Amino acid sequence: MSQIKTFGVIGSGEFGPVVAQHLAPTGAEVFVFDKNPDAPTPPGAKKAGFTAVTGANVIVLAVPYDSYESLLPQLAAQSHPDSLIVDVCSVKMKPTASFNAHGLITRGNFLMTHPLFGPQTAGSGIEGKNLAVTYQAGRLAEQLLEVWQQKGVNIVEMCATKHDLEMAKVHVLTFFVGRTLLEMGIEPSPLNTPYYSELLDLVEVERHHSLELFYTIQRHNPFAAGMRRKFIAKLQELDDRILAQLA
16 A cells, blocks of 8 residues: 655646646645746645645656756755655656755655656546656655556656667657747648648647747757757758759
C-alpha cells in the first residue's frame, strides 16, 4: 500500500494539471502551487501556498527548467529531507546536474522522469503512455513508480545521456519542423492529400505547445544544436541537388 498521503505540484501551467489529475496516487491529498494567483486549479486538487506544497510527501516540479536555478535552493531549504522531489522536465542531463548542485540528490529521495505525454494526449487517460526514468532513489520513488505502473503507464529506464540523445530525434527534430511549418503559416488545401494532412497534424500539435516548452527542448538538450544543424545541412544539400538537376 502506498504511503504517499500528500502530493504537491509546483506549477499549474501546461503540464501541472496533467500531473495533478493523472499522476497522483488514488486517495492522496493533492496540493497545487503556482506563482500566478489566477492560474487554474485542476479538478480534485487544492490551491495552496508554497510552504504547504513543499510539506507534501511527494513534490513534483511542473515548471520550465529555466525556473530551476531560483526554485531548487528554496526547495532544498524548505522541504522535508524525507520528501520525494520529482523532476518531469523534457530534458534530463541538465536537471540532474542542477539537482546535484543544490544537494537534492545527496538527500536520497528523488526521481528524474520525463512523461512522454501532455495535455493533448492525456485527455483520454495515461494508460499505455510512456514515461522515461533516468535516475531514482528512495522508498517513495519506488512506491510512486508502482502507482504509475498500476495506472497502466509504461516505465522506460535509461540514463540521462541516452535519453537526451534519443529526444534529440523524437522531440528536438519534430518540434523544430512543426514550429517552422507553423510559422510559415501552412493551411489546409482543397487539394489535400493524406501526406499533406500529416504535416497539418504536426502543425496543429505544435500550435498547442508553449514557447517555454519549445525553447526548453531546443536550448537545454545538449544534442539539440547538432541535430538542427544536421537537418538544416541536409535540407541545403537536397536543395542544391534539385538546382543541379536544372542546370
